[in-house]
Amino acid sequence: MRTSLQRQQRGSLAFLIGCIVIFAGGALHLPMLVMAHEMGNRLVGMPMDQPMYAGMVLIALGVPLAIFGALSTRERVKELDSSVRFEISDETPLTARHYLVLAVLSVALVIDLMKPATLSFVLPGVRSEYGLDKATTAWLPFSALSGTTVGSFLWGWIADRYGRRISILLAAVLFVATSVCGAMPTFAWNLVMCFLMGCSAGGMLPVVYSLVAEFVPTKSRGLALVLVGGLGAVGGYLAASLAAQTLEPTYGWRVLWLLGVPTGLILLIFARIIPESPGFLHAKGRTDELDEMAKQYGIVQVPGHREAGGDASLATWLTWTLVLTALTWSTINFGLLLWLPSELAMRGYEAGTASGLLARSALFALPTIIVVSLLYSRWSSKWTLVVTMAVTVAGLVGTALPSEILANRTSLIVVMAVLLVGTNGMMVVLMPYVAESYATAVRGRATGLVAGSSKLGGVAIQVFAMGGLVPGLAIASWILIVPMLLAIILVGLLGHETRGVALEQSSA
Template sequence: MTLGGHPNLFRAGCAAIIVGALMHVPMLEMGMAMGNRLVGMPMDGWMAAGMALIALGLPMAFVGAIPRRITHESDFAGTVFEARDDVPLGRRHAVVLAILVLGLVIDTMKPATLGFVLPGLRDEYGIDARTAALLPFVALTGTTVGSFLWGWLADICGRRTSILLSTIVFVATSLCGAMPAFGWNLVMCFVMGASAGGMLPVVYALLAEIMPPRHRSWLLVLIGGIGSVGGYLAASAAAWLLEPLVGWRSLWLIGLPTGILLLFMARWIPESPRFLLAQGRKAELDRLSRDFGFVARTVQLDAAAPQRARGRLGIALVLTALGWSVVTFGLLLWLPSDLRARGFDPDVASRILASSALIALPTVAVAALLYSRWSSKGTLVLSVALMLLGLCGALLPAATLASPTVLTAVISLLVVGSNGLIAVLLPYTAENYALAVRGRATGIIAGSSKFGGMAVQGLALIGLAPTLAGAAPLLVAPVALSGLLVMAWGRETRGRSLRELEA
């Protein structure tokens, strides 16, 4: 699969970025000789030249990757490519799934390392907790912006192009780990977040378009869940193995080799077939159709009704994503501190959280099963309902919640509901929106799922950290409303082909 733009310019840009990143190695070696500390060190000539190469390589890669002809919604009208109903999962599907899962793991791992790097970062830069909290705030702001940006780019420049550009930006921002000043860390962390925010919505949009219809639903849910869980496991494993040996900076620098690996494997990532049609790349389209069993069909579109339906559904899904983000990045993120403030012994608090996580561990598999065998819309509403039950449980009297058993049950409902919700939210969005707007629609919902967390982190910066008792009463009504709106305005996608949904 080739690029529709200027492949040689893209390759030259990628080479400049990779060489520029490697030119930071001498300064990193100097830091290792001084206990893995770079704070206060002036940038040497190699590092300055490397940053200049990266600054040159990024625009070259972007210009080289963007297709010569930008597509418009009219380019897609009336034609739907979808695999035949009898197409089984084959080797080509397995290769694409493996690469995209790896991409999601690498993508999730970078933001997931924030919690592990903060202690070492605070120690090296000598900053207090409130100043250090700027880092997750900036990273979440970047992922929010990135979700909107890359979703839009995927619709006009292609899914594969967006994944390639997101990956090369990810490689460039691995240099978070080489910055000698905290301010530079913030700048790089924002760009890192923007690149990480782009992978998730584009991967869902692409998988919805290339997977066989009868396997599409459960694969979308399962792959997203595996990528998310795998990213956090990879981050924790890297912290355990690397941080004691080479310091906290290694958790960001590991993005360089893993990003390069993903970049070289991207040659096997296919492009959306209807995008190839709009670009006039017939030879690639024919080859892709043979490999994946695609068939082109014409559908009759009702111009007005889908717009109204998509608008209503969009409101419901944005509200759902905002509620999830506040619960996840607000209540659950600050829960350890909240439990200690309630008077729980740290060991007891850790045991409560571990028990809740174990109860929630099979959530992704159960969500995938329900989504594909029972109801996509019903699974989404059920996840919202479970999260709502957890919020209602948080309204119980303080004396009742003082019981570890009761508190574990409440937290488990929140964790199970939030895990199930994020596992099905983006697949459901990708299935409900037409190809011409699927990338930006999924990006908007992905961005909304970060925006609430960004707002909560912003409040924490001024000392207003959320508590279970304080935030739950404010969230009950919006979360309940989101579930009711999905119930009223959502539509069932299980067992339905994309051509039927799009028509």
């Protein structure tokens, strides 16, 4: 017991020192940023000064120290026991504690999803400052999205092995460390730092959905999952677009990456409010914490055995169907939507105007999250997913309209609102559906697989862009309609209903 306590104390000290070193390293990047602001917020061509080199060394030392400190306080779990079930009775009311955790997790998703959404708004500035063509510029989203793909797989594994809460804590630390991407004077260093930033951002999605599914009663689970996901998805895009519209004209595109410092601090401050997975606590023998969770959230272990599994081949087909759905979504989100600000800029729209148009479109999409939440929780989880996919197809048809129609601002806002409604609603529903469809023992990795797939299509798009093989907006839209229609058919045939079904029973 004493050895375990000493190990936790040493780990906590190492984590604290690592965080201090990271913040110090970030602060050493400020002098060059201040100098750049006085010269039009341009760092291209400026040699890295000694404080910046020292700051990068400190960050390189602080990150592994913080990771070591965090993980050393938790013994790795080889495998969670799938036969052990934890449930919350439907008679258990949602308390202020439940709502507080849901609010914190929603903020975590907003911060997390703001990272990839910001890519859309930095690309025009990056391309202009470094004098790049479109193919070369595509290396930036390629690096960032590759990082998020790796991060989704990695953090899903960490969540199942070391716990959900520790994963969020580490992601917050890396948010702060990689925010110095905005201070890199060369394009090559931007690529390196954006890859690392992507690794940190990619892990929040699977962990948050796993947690929400595990500590909300069955009757409220679907609504909570979709609301948290919806607020995170739309809020992340809206936060990115508003930040670009408000800050970029004065401080340049780099400030959008620097927002990782305050947002990472917010997550670190509220990390202690986030509960741990009950299955993980049981595997670790932390009965005192399980008892506390029973008091705070009503989570209790229930007797019984693991439900008999269904057709394994059907389950495999469903998994690949969800992967296809995520891949198609990511191709749309990180293909069409990622390059849209650049497309608008080439059509004569100024950067602030383009960001404003997308922000207004996102505002139109925001109320639909409430509708989707109610449909998912009160009507059908499976068919709500199908409906959002169909709306996405309608948005793709809209973007394929003749350029003369899209030249009108009102038409453009309507088309983009439909596409954002579909894509945001689709992702808002897809990840909760995945979280409800897999057992606790593999939930982190399963959601990580689909979350990683929700970035992988974007990686493929950037590869085509680097080769100059990306077609025009209309042609790309028609191409993407085909796999989306196929995914709709497969979900309709292979999907199962999770609404109102106990968590472990729906994943059997």
